[in-house]
Amino acid sequence: MKINGVHIDNTFAEAFPMKATRIIITALNLEWAWNSANAMTGFATSVIACGCEAGIEKELKPSQTPDGRPGYSVLLFTMSEKEMIKQIQNRVGQCVLTSPTSACFSGIHEGKKLALGKNLRYFGDGYQISKKIDGVRYWRVPVMDGEFLVEENTHMTKAVGGGNFLVLAENQEVALKACEKAIKAMKKVPDVIMPFPGGVVRSGSKVGSKYPSLPASTNDAFCPTLKGLVKSELDSSIGSVMEIVIDGLSQEAVNEATRVGVLAACSLGSKKGVKRISAGNYGGNLGPYHFHLRKILK
Amino acid sequence: MSKPLTFTLKEKIVHRLDLSVLTPDALEGKPLAKVKKIKIAVGKKRIDVDKLFVIEGDDTQNIIFKKSSDRFDNIGQGMSLGSIEVRGSAGDRLGHDMTGGEIRVKGDAGDWAGTGMKGGRIEIRKNAGRFLGGALPGQQHGQRGGIIHVFGHTADRTGDRMRRGMIVIEGNTGDYTGSRMIAGTIMICGQAGKNTGFGMKRGTIILTDQPQSIPATFNNCGTFELAFLKLIFNSLASSNRRLKELREYPSWVTRYAGDLGLDGKGELLVLK
Numbered sequence: 237m238k239i240n241g242v243h244i245d246n247t248f249a250e251a252f253p254m255k256a257t258r259i260i261i262t263a264l265n266l267e268w269a270w271n272s273a274n275a276m277t278g279f280a281t282s283v284i285a286c287g288c289e290a291g292i293e294k295e296l297k298p299s300q301t302p303d304g305r306p307g308y309s310v311l312l313f314t315m316s317e318k319e320m321i322k323q324i325q326n327r328v329g330q331c332v333l334t335s336p337t338s339a340c341f342s343g344i345h346e347g348k349k350l351a352l353g354k355n356l357r358y359f360g361d362g363y364q365i366s367k368k369i370d371g372v373r374y375w376r377v378p379v380m381d382g383e384f385l386v387e388e389n390t391h392m393t394k395a396v397g398g399g400n401f402l403v404l405a406e407n408q409e410v411a412l413k414a415c416e417k418a419i420k421a422m423k424k425v426p427d428v429i430m431p432f433p434g435g436v437v438r439s440g441s442k443v444g445s446k447y448p449s450l451p452a453s454t455n456d457a458f459c460p461t462l463k464g465l466v467k468s469e470l471d472s473s474i475g476s477v478m479e480i481v482i483d484g485l486s487q488e489a490v491n492e493a494t495r496v497g498v499l500a501a502c503s504l505g506s507k508k509g510v511k512r513i514s515a516g517n518y519g520g521n522l523g524p525y526h527f528h529l530r531k532i533l534k
Numbered sequence: 535m536s537k538p539l540t541f542t543l544k545e546k547i548v549h550r551l552d553l554s555v556l557t558p559d560a561l562e563g564k565p566l567a568k569v570k571k572i573k574i575a576v577g578k579k580r581i582d583v584d585k586l587f588v589i590e591g592d593d594t595q596n597i598i599f600k601k602s603s604d605r606f607d608n609i610g611q612g613m614s615l616g617s618i619e620v621r622g623s624a625g626d627r628l629g630h631d632m633t634g635g636e637i638r639v640k641g642d643a644g645d646w647a648g649t650g651m652k653g654g655r656i657e658i659r660k661n662a663g664r665f666l667g668g669a670l671p672g673q674q675h676g677q678r679g680g681i682i683h684v685f686g687h688t689a690d691r692t693g694d695r696m697r698r699g700m701i702v703i704e705g706n707t708g709d710y711t712g713s714r715m716i717a718g719t720i721m722i723c724g725q726a727g728k729n730t731g732f733g734m735k736r737g738t739i740i741l742t743d744q745p746q747s748i749p750a751t752f753n754n755c756g757t758f759e760l761a762f763l764k765l766i767f768n769s770l771a772s773s774n775r776r777l778k779e780l781r782e783y784p785s786w787v788t789r790y791a792g793d794l795g796l797d798g799k800g801e802l803l804v805l806k
Contacts, residue, residue, distance in 0.1 A: 264760075303761045304768070339761050363799070365736070367719065367762050368679075368770050370699060376762055385761040 237530050239499065241506030243515060244529050249494070250517035251525035254289075254313045255320050256485055257350065260296065261332055262428045269288030270343050272335035273308035276327045280312070284452065287481050288323040289313040289397060291429030302341045303385065309343045311429045313397050313483045320392055321350055326388030328386070336381050343414045353377070353386030365383030366402055377455035396525050399482035399490035402440065402458065402514040403501050404474045410509035411476040412436070414501040417482055421500035426483055427489035440479045440516055455516070473511050494533045537591035538619075542600040542628060544588060550625060553599070554608035556583070558616025561594035565618070569594075604644055608635045613654070626663070627670075629656045632680070642686075646670060650697065652679040655682030657774070659687035667701045667720075668694030677718065679700065683774060688728065693720045696737065702770060702777070712739045715736070715800060719766065734800035735794050740766075741804045742783075752792030752802055759785045760803070 237244040261276065263269035273292050290312040297468075301307045312327070314320040331341045333356055342352055357364040357375040365376040366388075373388040403418070405411035416517035419435035424429065445453035456462050457469040458477045470477070480497055484490035504510045515529055541556065554560075561569055570584035580583045583589065591598075594608040595616035599606060602622035610618045611627065623641035624791040631650040638657045645663040648656050648748045649670050668676035675697040685709040690708035693701055696718040706724035715734035722730075731752060741764070748754075767780040787803040 302768075303764045305761070353697070365738075365799070365801075367766070369737070369762075369765050374762060374765065376760070382758050383760055383762070385765075 237533065238506075239502040239533065240504075240510075242502040242510050243506075244498070244533060245512060245514040246530055247515050248517055248520070248529065249398075249515035249527040250520060250523040251396050251398040251400075251490065251527065252315075252523040253525075254283075254315060254395045254397035254402035254483065255317055255392050256311060256313045256483070257320065257324065257347075257390045257392050258293065258309055258311050258485075259324075259328070259332075259352070259390055260301055260307055260309050260341040260343045262296075262301045262303055262305040262339045262341070263335065263410060264305065266295065266306040266488050266517075268335065268337050269305075269307045271322070272332050272338045275331035275335065277312075280327075281437075283313070283315050283319075283397075287314065287319055288327075289429070289431040290323075290327070290433045291435075291483075292405070293428065293429055294423070302387075302459055303339050305339070307509050309465060311427075311483065311485070313395055313429075313431075317348070317392060317486050324350060324352060325355055328352065328361075333359065333377070333379070333384055339385040340490035341387045344391045344393055347391040347393040349389040350392050352388060352390040354388045357388075359384075393485060395483065395485050396487055396490050397483040398523065399478040399484065399525070400440075400479055400495060400516050401494055401498055401501075401529065402477055402479050402516060403510065404458075404512035404513075404514060406472065406473065406511065408476040410504070411478045414504045414510045415478045415480060416429075417503060417514070418497035422480070422482070422487065422493045422497045425489065425493045427471050427485040428493040429484075430480055430482055430493075437479045437481055438477075439476055440477070443518060458514075469514070470514050479516065490525070491527060491532055494527055494529070498529065498533060536593040538593050538596035538598045539589070539591045540598040541583070541587040544586060545600065547576070547586070547587060547605055548601065550580075550605045550607050550639075551576055551586070552608050553606055554611035554630070556597065556599075557610055557613040557618070558595045558597060559613050561597070564594065566592060597711050602641075604642065605803055606647075607644070610635070610656075613637075621662075628658075629654070629682075632656075643684075645689075648677050648682045648701075649673070650675070650679070651677045651682070654680045655773070656680070656682045658682070658684045658686070661705070662688045662692075662703075664689040664691050665694055665701070666692045667696050667718075668692065669714075675716065681773065683777075685776070687708040687724065693718065694735075694741075695805055696720070700770075704776070712737065712800075715739075721766075723771070730746050731792055731800060731802050733796060735796045736799045738800070740787075741802060745802075748790055748802065749792065750765075751794045753794060753798070755789040757786060757788045757806060760787060760789075761785065763787065763803070791792075 277290040360377040440455040441452040538803040573580040609623035621637040628647040669676040687705035709727035715737040719789035786806040790802040
């Protein structure tokens, strides 16, 4: 299968079940909402060392937020409920509560309830005020710039983490350009985030390492500089590989993001140096979700 | 198609009627013949419903009282579902202890409307008496949830010992509104009477007009834009077309904290 001359490998991405929540952050203006959302989703590229994977899902107009101010919705993914509780509390407590003019709301209203402002309210030292509006409890916590308004709970839903595809190109510049095009298109797809810096990861990993203490190590089969040394997946035309990892609230959302992303990456065409699209998997034995590239792109 | 179950008063009454037995919950699944023989307390006596009312319709989830008067007590007591429409005035304790459903009164309501209410909605299109959403003598709490919307004015002690929920008054209130309030929200779109918020522990009283006086036990905390007001205004605007202009209301308020005699965790918010 070829798109615009770019070869699509007959392979699949292997993804895993995760837990997810959506949080809406608003502020006096978009700039301050972004400052807060960006801080909250910082250092959240991979559950391996960050505890969670998080990213800004989309910008929200005042008409789309509960308090009529501009904002952002962010998605947060973890492997367990316990970790989700910890991550929400730490990240909202340190990055949203602290951010001038911010307010914080649940962006999902089904699934298991988890504390959002329920524990953070104690920052108010007894001066916090509860308001129940349309059956939903909010907390008004007095802070130095006025009041921090936060919904008591958010909700946790089942999700899919680790969807991915690889862009194989002649050199770094072309690979990055193709990935940038893909991310731009994928950002328009709802219910997904690409958690790595700028949405792109250059250090894809394989399971295990020659060093016993490391659970994962560099994906040598896709490292262009090791072509002559290991059993490589790359031919002589490939000089650089980059990966886009996708976390989504549903299989359909990851499917759609993959489709949109691959098409955008391929739009650059093989003549400009994009050679192949592949995907990362572990033989299909570890993750229950398989995203077959050719099926998705049919 | 089923028609609302309608009770039309046959003749003017002298005694007060206890209508707590005629709610959507109490009548659910009852055939008309049984409904007719339900006994209603009228003064000292207990009289069959069909001797007092002309009964029409069959939908027990939608009840209408026609030719009602201010002697119709306990309408909708303890109801959890359905709707009751009162075409005329209602007596005391309208919606007492209700947990859900809706009551609409086209006229006035007596005292203690919405007392003990935990959920649902009461709409009073004219005026309400004393202790709207307030506590009955001997009770610790008044309203504990739901929403009461009064198109007209209310008498004294509105929201006395209110615990949770929302009261919206489009007109003026009597004295001591929100007295001894424990929590919840009262919004007054007209003029508030004297000593509004007297003895309140927590809770919020929103005033669209600067009141003639603020009790001495309230302190001015300054003027702020409070984000939660937008949520309240949007919620009210969606609940009734009459309140739709609330969507455009600014969230800037002067905040008076009080009653300082009771920790000062309540607030009077006067809209700018």
